[in-house]
Amino acid sequence: MPHASPITTDVDFARDGKQFGHLAVPQSTNSAGWAKCLVPITVIRNGDGPTALLFGGNHGDEFEGPVTLLNLARRLRPEQIRGRVIMVPMLNRPAIAAGTRLSPIDGVNMNRAFPGHPGDTITGMIAHYVSSNLLPLADLVIDIHSGGSSMHMLPSVNMHRLENQPQMERMLEAAHAWRAPYIFLYRDVAGAGLLPSHAEQMGKVTLGTEMGSKAQFGVETLGITSRGVDNVLHWAEILVEPPPTGGSGAASQVVEAGDESDYLMAPTSGIFEPLQELGDQIVRGQVIGRLHDIERPQQPPEEIRTESAGILFARRSVPLTAQGECLAVITRVVDPVSTKS
Numbered sequence: 480m481p482h483a484s485p486i487t488t489d490v491d492f493a494r495d496g497k498q499f500g501h502l503a504v505p506q507s508t509n510s511a512g513w514a515k516c517l518v519p520i521t522v523i524r525n526g527d528g529p530t531a532l533l534f535g536g537n538h539g540d541e542f543e544g545p546v547t548l549l550n551l552a553r554r555l556r557p558e559q560i561r562g563r564v565i566m567v568p569m570l571n572r573p574a575i576a577a578g579t580r581l582s583p584i585d586g587v588n589m590n591r592a593f594p595g596h597p598g599d600t601i602t603g604m605i606a607h608y609v610s611s612n613l614l615p616l617a618d619l620v621i622d623i624h625s626g627g628s629s630m631h632m633l634p635s636v637n638m639h640r641l642e643n644q645p646q647m648e649r650m651l652e653a654a655h656a657w658r659a660p661y662i663f664l665y666r667d668v669a670g671a672g673l674l675p676s677h678a679e680q681m682g683k684v685t686l687g688t689e690m691g692s693k694a695q696f697g698v699e700t701l702g703i704t705s706r707g708v709d710n711v712l713h714w715a716e717i718l719v720e721p722p723p724t725g726g727s728g729a730a731s732q733v734v735e736a737g738d739e740s741d742y743l744m745a746p747t748s749g750i751f752e753p754l755q756e757l758g759d760q761i762v763r764g765q766v767i768g769r770l771h772d773i774e775r776p777q778q779p780p781e782e783i784r785t786e787s788a789g790i791l792f793a794r795r796s797v798p799l800t801a802q803g804e805c806l807a808v809i810t811r812v813v814d815p816v817s818t819k820s
């Protein structure tokens with residue numbers, strides 16, 4: 480018997496038309512013993528058909544998803560679709576308001592809280608509502624991320640490499656429909672409990688993204704995000720007419736960081752000096768950056784050498800670095816059809 484969520488909503492998922500509403504999450508605070516944290520949700524439905532479930536603001540320092548989905552929620556009219564689009568533009572609503580990656584209320588990372596539990600603190604409680612009430616409704620799941628405050632990234636649509644080959648092929652088809660510069664196959668090197676992992680395990684066609692970073696936030700990355708969502712909704716036969724900008728641009732390059740060594744973590748703390756930029760071709764053993772010791776200036780900086788070769792796909796965007804933090808990600812081009820590396 481699944482545990483019921485204490486979260487309620489004022490939207491009716493079965494009703495045709497457009498509804499702006501909220502998920503009301505119980506909260507007890509110092510200023511109000513009885514209160515609700517209101518997480519905005521928009522449902523647009525036009526008869527029977529597939530359901531797309533779109534998330535932004537899983538991390539509170541990534542604003543590409545909120546801007547794209549707030550615009551889409553206002554712009555999209557029921558008569559333009561067949562089926563249903565459910566949008567949660569600011570999933571970790573308290574984190575978005577604070578501009579922080581993790582929730583300021585319980586310090587939890589929403590993208591490590593899945594599947595969640597109704598008895599969890601606020602972040603896990605929201606994750607549980609998504610797992611038990613929203614994901615079962617969906618055929619297509621999109622979770623929009625970027626590098627946020629700490630990483631510069633090449634703009635990509637992403638996914639794990641799945642055992643289920645038909646599901647993987649369908650997800651790659653959806654990813655190609657996005658028309659982002661890259662399709663990025665990644666592995667989890669910093670914990671489990673991700674929203675996309677959970678949706679993938681439920682068999683959903685699931686796309687994540689890494690659309691640049693807080694510092695790269697702008698016209699280009701927002702354009703790739705918003706055109707891509709339209710393109711994929713059309714691919715899913717939810718958006719009836721092709722979007723005006725759909726299908727334009729070069730085909731995506733499929734890249735993979737499948738080995739633990741593709742993710743370079745800082746061996747010591749210090750000031751990170753990058754020596755290579757995003758998109759650069761890296762050879763094995765190349766020094767891609769240096770860490771300067773702020774306490775021992777006479778000490779030569781620690782050289783960061785790669786153990787793998789490929790494209791510099793991501794690098795740390797903040798100079799001050801603590802031991803163990805990710806400095807760079809190296810990817811290799813893989814066959815877009817078979818996705819064999």
Ligand SMILES: [Zn+2]
Binds near residue numbers: 538590625
């Ligand atoms: Zn994120």
